[in-house]
Amino acid sequence: MTGFPGSEAIVAGIFLVAVATTVAGALIAALTTRIIRSVCGLALCCVGLAGLYYFLHSPFLALMEILIYVGAVCVTIVFAIMLAEPEESAAQEKRGTVWLGSAVGLVLGGAIFWGLARLGLAGPWSVPATRVTDGSVPALGVALLTTYSMAFELISLVLLVAILGALVIARTGRTQP
Amino acid sequence: MSLPEPFRLLAYLLGIMAFVGLNAAYLVWVERKGAGRFQRRPGPTEVGYAGLLQPIADAVKLLTKQVIVPPGADATLFRLAPVVVLAPALMCLAIIPFGPHLVAREINVGLLLLFAFGSINVMAIMIGGWASRNKYAIISAARVVSQDVAYEIPMLLVVITMLMVTGTMDLNQIVRQQAGAFWNWNLFKLAANPLMPVTFVIFYICMLAETNRAPFDMAEAESELVAGAFTEYAGMGFGVFFMAEYANIVVGCAVATVLFLGGWQSPIGILPGAFWFLLKLYALVFSVVWVRWTFPRTQFYGLLNLSWKILIPIALFTLILSSVMLKLF
Structure with missing residues (x-):
């Protein structure tokens, strides 16, 4: 540019x-x-x-x-x-509950938005003097296998457990008619 | 390049769009001629010399037809689907290095970009199939998903193997590493991985499956599903799906050329790079047409079995083998 x-x-x-x-x-x-x-x-x-x-x-x-x-x-x-x-059937909910739900959602959403906006505007921003890494693939790979290796391994363990769980569910679902 | 960057990008954008359009038109001609020759008949002959103007006539015919949105269809998504199916293919072509300097945008994660935008294709065909509100289209859309998810895995495994061998995701860098005679191409780098030709074959099969080409054209199985996900599309809506299919074939063959066949490297050191790139690219594209008219459509179970029981284990084995080779030597 x-x-x-x-x-x-x-x-x-x-x-x-x-x-x-x-x-x-x-x-x-x-x-x-x-x-x-x-x-x-x-x-x-x-x-x-x-x-x-x-x-x-x-x-x-x-x-x-x-x-x-x-x-x-x-x-x-x-x-x-x-x-x-x-064909998804149209939800037949009472209008009262819909309005109540919307009101609660609006209030909660507004509160969260206000809180986050306040944090962002009022909180101190520490500006890093230099960029830590260049965000490239080698930098990410090195970070994943050194600094964050524990988290990396744990996530792969969680994924493995999830796959095994899915297999177990599929297997029992198949045998029961 | 003396043009300022935005103008250069605009010029490339126009070039790529023209390329995709003409490419689709004339690949249809190649397809029909090829089909004719493989079946011992002449193919299109009437319009122009050897039917060379036939694609233009077809395009004009498609453009003049009305685009009908069937009643009960989701009109917005129905109209959106052809756009979403074509746009990622255009995006992918922007980073394919057609020559040493003939590339719209060099990006150091080019290989990843190809697969990221390639994965949108499934979503688009699915939207089109769903929005048509047609049984055949929905069955076809469901088939497309299970097929493309199944073949994405061996393809990405092969790509990881290639990444480990080349050590970069920059497409131009990958091509530069394969300089010299043809035994320097990744296809023949047996020192890095003795199973390299097998890897190439796996990549080729997955590319056929990902672009929904016969023998894996479950998305558009004419004899059982009318025209699959595209059943309800008329006129240029259908035409755009076809353009996208051929653009995806070209992207797939271009990736195969870059990864395995040395990209724009000339095997004998004459003629500019773009010539060699296009020669290799269209040789592969021709082989895709050849395969389509040689092998009958597989069954759906056969298709999924091929991926999960044969291709994925072999791809995993080559991945482990090449990492062992890299570690040992």
């Missing part, structure tokens, strides 16, 4: 697009009544988040976000939806 006229504006515009994508995706995921559209909103939100990660100088994390959340998690959710009934 050396001296091209309006490069700042272009970068700011792309940043705004990323933010807008994230917010729009989240809104679609939360507001729509069709569950398949919620998943699409989630995917859109993840793509926007990946853009934000890219702006934070971690392209690896951005691509991982797309690979894992859009390519794997959302696909799994859609697959689960497909196994369920294709």
Whole structure:
């Protein structure tokens, strides 16, 4: 970005697009009544988040976000939806409970937002003098296998247990008619 | 390059879009000609010399057709699906090094980008199949997911093997490592991993499955599912799905060329790199067409068994073998 006229504006515009994508995706995921559209909103939100990660100088994390959340998690959710009934029946809830739930949700959401915003605005920000690592793949790999090796191993153990659990559930589900 | 960066990117974007369009049109011609020759008939001959203008006529025909959204379908998602299926393929082409300097954007995690955006393809076909509100389309969408999830695993295992051998995710860097005569290509680097040709075959099979090509075209099994996920699409909606399919084939073959066949490296040291890259690329694409018209469609159980019982164990074995070789030598 050396001296091209309006490069700042272009970068700011792309940043705004990323933010807008994230917010729009989240809104679609939360507001729509069709569950398949919620998943699409989630995917859109993840793509926007990946853009934000890219702006934070971690392209690896951005691509991982797309690979894992859009390519794997959302696909799994859609697959689960497909196994369920294709025609989702309209929820027959009493209007009173809906209003009560919405009010409680609004108050809680507002409180959390206010608290986080206050923390972010009032809390002290310690600015690192230099960037710790360059966020590249070798740096991440070295960090995972030295500083965070314990957490890394524990996570793989948890995943292994989860896979075994899924196998056990599938096996018992199959033998019982 | 004297152009400022944004203009250069715009130029590449236009170039890639033109490439994808023409490529799809003429791969359809190659497909039909190839199908004809393999079945001992001439293929398209009427429009232009040897039917060379047939793709243009087809494109015009598709463009003039009405795009019908069936009643009861989810109209937004239905219209969105062809876009979502084509956009990631365009994105992937932006980082393919067609020549030493002929690449829209060099990025040091290029290989990861290819697979990240490649994984969106499944999501898009699924959205299209679901939004059509058609039994065949939904069955096809469910098949696409289980197929692509099954073949993603051996493919990523092969890619991890290649990453360990090359030590970088930068596509241009991978190509530069394979300089020299053809025995320097990764395909023949038997010192790094004696099973390298096997790895290539696994990658090729997975690429066929990921792009939903015969013998793995479960997404679009014409004889059983009408046209699978694309049953309800008319006109250019269908055309865009086809463009995306051919773009994905080109991306897959380009990755195979970069990873195994030396990319733009010339085996004998003459002619520019882009020529060799396109030669290798289209040789692979032709082999994909060849496979389609030679092998019949597999059964779905056969397809999943091939992945889970044969390809994944072999891919794991080559992964372990190459890590042992790297550690020992």
